[in-house]
Amino acid sequence: MKTLAVIHTTPVTVQTMKDLHQKIRPDVRLINLLDDSLLADVMQAGSPTPEVEQRMRSYLQNARLAGADGVMCACSSVGEVVEKLRPDAEVPFWRVDEPMAREAARLGQKIGVIATVSTTLEPTARLVQRQGDIEVQKVLVEGAYAALMTGNSDQHDLLVSRALRDLLEQVDVVVLAQASMARVVATLNPPPDKPVLSSPESGLRAALEAL
Template identity: 45%
Template sequence: MSNPKLAFIHTTPVTIDTFKALTAELMPGWEVINFLDDSILPQLAQNGGRVTDVLERWTSYAKFAEQQGARGVVSACSSVGEAAEAARATLGIPVMRIDEAMAEEAVSRANKIGVAATLASTLQPTTRLIQRKASERGTEPEIKQALASEAYRLLMSGDREGHDRELSAVLLELVDAVDVVVLAQASMARVVSALPEALQPKFLTSPRLGMLHIAQAMEGAGRD
């Protein structure tokens, strides 16, 4: 009997190890398939975040994952979360956004929500997701955005410490003005552990919240 497979579609190599580890912890016995296209984020940066331009490409990875026997596909990148939603209609397996559970948690907890990102192309998709989740609950939260673009530049140049330092400064400024802060990218999550312990519960990150939700949703699919 072969192990069930879960596929992740990444736009940066930074998220690969994180989701391998979380899958091993939360979904023991599942095999991970990774697809990486690091040309997507630069393209979105150039076209103003127009996800429709990469939809066909993203969907092709998801279809190939299904052909390889994956029982579910996860978008590991919030910038293309809307592509994942659009792809659902064309696949016969679940297609999931890693940030969906985080958005649901945010709107259930707060009326003032901060959205922080290091990529401009991620701010609007995450904000739209939060607004949609809030609308489903009949609420209309106040949303404040913050962009730490220098942190992303440092991360891409290999300076993780610089990334964490720049991002932490932006997060600490934002958290004073809101009830919770949503970290729009999975690559930002590790910074929370370096922030003041008393403030850490106010920060929501997608990797663990998303994988807890996915593990629950896929529980039945793991059985032959």
């Protein structure tokens, strides 16, 4: 049986990956590694630090010791660390958002990237921009992340939905830089008439199928 390890920086994505794993390829063994201080440290510093990079390297090694045939990082804020460590990894090391970025470039030339955290917005936008001759429009939803962290999910969803509707009017396709925003799409009425992409399912599916 093949084994995929997923590195998480928030508990929010752990259950999401478990549910998707059962839906897509339950015959592959799944290991979840969680360090919820990684994202906080990246946010405080403004970008991944050498210490964050070293911890990511250790999680990659631990995943390999646990029998992983491949490793995926579920957090876009440290996605560029994945790319830096990838050449020396003993097993494939994937970013969860890479398949989403490729799909966005296939669907349109004007691509909107929306996030509630700047340290997630910027690396996601850079990843999308590298997909080809495209125009990227970035939107940071101010106040939404703070609302979510203080338990005010309704305020978070309201702020995100307003920003998302505005962005959809200006681009061909929208990329959600954070999985936590995906639930807002389902509440939009009327539903969006343009593609809105999220990374968990496409990223996990690509990694599982690669194994």
